[in-house]
Amino acid sequence: MGKQTGFMEYDRQTRPGRNPQERIQDWNDYTAPLTEEDVKEQGARCMDCGVPTCHTGIEIEGVTSGCPVNHLIPEWNDLVYEGKWKEALAREHLMNNFPEFTGIACPAPCESACVLGINEPAVAIRTVERSIIERGFEEGWVVPNPPQMRTGKRVAVVGSGPAGLATADQLNKAGHSVTVFERDKRVGGLLTYGIPEMKLSYDIVMRRVSILEQEGIEFVTNTEVGKDITIEALKLEFDATILCGGATLHREMEVEGSNLKGIHPAMDFLHANVESLLDSNLEDGNYISAADKDVIVIGGGDTGTDCLATSIRHNCKSLTQFDIYEKKNLLRDEESNPWPQYPKIHRVEYGHAEAEAHQGEDPRAYAVQTTRFVGDENGHVKEVHTIKVKTRYEHGKKIREEIPGSEEVWPADLVLIAIGFKGPDQDLINELNVETTRSSTVKATYGEFNTNVEGVFAAGDMRRGQSLIVWAINEGRAAARECDLYLMGETMLP
Template structure:
């Protein structure tokens, strides 16, 4: 635990942020470092709660609560409070290969399960986590640790997102030769191209990848398995294969006018923006620009927020985000959303703060359903037609949305970004390998086992479970490495 009276003496303080009105003029990290002293205070707020629930990941009513990688949160909170930073770093790495990824981009379901959060603001767990790993890199404590000996076994990991990287890191520790295939030109998957630079700078991903390279992991970029690299070679050249390709098929919005120019999937918008930024600081113009455009973002989640923040930096003309749900309350409804479930409350993300600083108001429109898109004479989007909806539930608990007459509205639009999630993994490689899938088109592999119907082929992360959190991807990457090691060696010492 931290200080016995810390939660009564110190208020919650998260990682500080740069001023929203000024940070949108660049693509740098929108946050500021937390001082060691402040991080120690936040660690001190960790209670002697008897049975901590922050570190035990589970799903309750379809939502994640607690930490899926079983982070030793109370332990490293206490070590930070006591100033034992190097020991805290060791504890952090015991259960999470990449605390910097979760420290920058995880929504922190651990904080939703914090016992202190029952009646006080929870411990700022993610802020302490990030402070530990950043201090570790600054002090030179994070160094390559290649295995002492090799087993002679080889593994192909398809996909270099958090699941693939975690699997590769663990299998390399076990002494296997690991090759990670990535179809993009940079390693990281959606860590690199799906999360904007100001939210997760590429240098954060790159410095960890460089360590993995020095530890002996081989990365083969610009290589799409099944197209650039025949699937027949996998069995010929590797003892086992792990599929970590993600759930990258975007969910479509099938309404009239969907085929108009100027309507894009959010991930196409974000991917092109980051690639152009990293390649040429946008000088090559190979991205979808929101400059001087009326932008509509359809979808109320984190990806939609990333689109907002990116559009503001492009200097868009106007900006609106459609959320199909009603505006949530500022406090948890303990009858329908009791602790330790993740709190369903109204929050203002970094992108909404930036839009408000630029345009004077939160960009979100709530309980809005898109009815159709209307184009101009050049077949380009010019309007989005909507209607307000009321949410109810039928006798079987299914959501029912009822249109409210008289609430029709027409919104001017030059650019529409669809940020309504993903429907599952792409099927081409799955079909070529003869892998069975679920009714939701995910790879059929049992959680905890990760074996597919093809011997020696495993699957983990979003490709297996569907669109999910970074922390679940790391959890599954670590676990699939354990099962893959067991398959090749007959036993395993991996956690």
């Protein structure tokens, strides 16, 4: 322990956001880095816990607490404080293939499980994590390290999101020849298409992909397995297949008028924007524009927030985000939401701060339920009708009560539905004759990851349903281990 009193001497500090009025004018990273000394102080805040819980990912009432990839957090915090950055990078990479992804886009359940967080602001784990990997790239410490020997086995990975990339990386380390198939034109899955540029730059994704390519992994884009390459060809060419296609089917709103023009799934909006931005800096017009429109975002999660930030950069006319839940308190309820559960508190995310800067007020409307959409004479949405609701639970069942007299009408030219995903695309699953669960995900036991089809495994959201990047990496690593065991009869993968 480098600084036993660090948590008493230094305040929590995370990467600061750039001025909202300035950053909404571009697509660059909305944050700014801390100084090296500031990061070392954050590492020093890590306590000498008798039983650290930050690195042990568990689920409490369906919500993750702690780190699912079992990051060696106390170790690399201490190494950063001591100025041993290269050693910290080695400890960071030991359990996490892609700390740059989790250091940017993970909601940091590790911090909710930080022992210091019981009665003080938690250690800024995610900030330290990102600082280590960025230092590693800047210093040239992150270099290709291809395997010394090849096994002669070939593995197909379907999907290039975080689960697919982690799977491919681990299997390549074991010496297998890995081909990753991606149906989109760019690698990264939701890392690329589901997270806007100002939050996770495509350059950061490709920086890592370039390393993986130099280590011997082959990426085949614009190729949908089952269509562009047949199942028969897949079976003939590869010794095993791992399904990492994600849970890409969006949930639909079953309310009147939901088929009107101008109503889009959030991911269609974000996907098209990223594609056009990377292709032409939006000059080709091949995206859903929010410019000069009254925009309604339905859904209070991270995807909805990303829609806010994107719409602002299009220079929308107005912006409102519907959250079906009531506004939360600034502090957690110690009885219903005790440590180490992920704190259910009111947060101001980057998109909320930008929306307030753009239009002078927080864009969120709470406890709002959409009742119908109304269109104009051309079949284009013009209004969203809502009613206030109160959410309560009886015997674990969610019940929503409408509040009479709380009806409201909102002008809308563009409506973005960000209420989550209902499961994976079923086409490939059906072609492979892979069994599914009641929720339509691929049936494969956690820890084993094998399906009912010989030599076919599944990992990530395609197996577990919509989840976190860090769980995708966890499952990708574990599925790779089981696949290696299947191919070789033994494994040295962690």
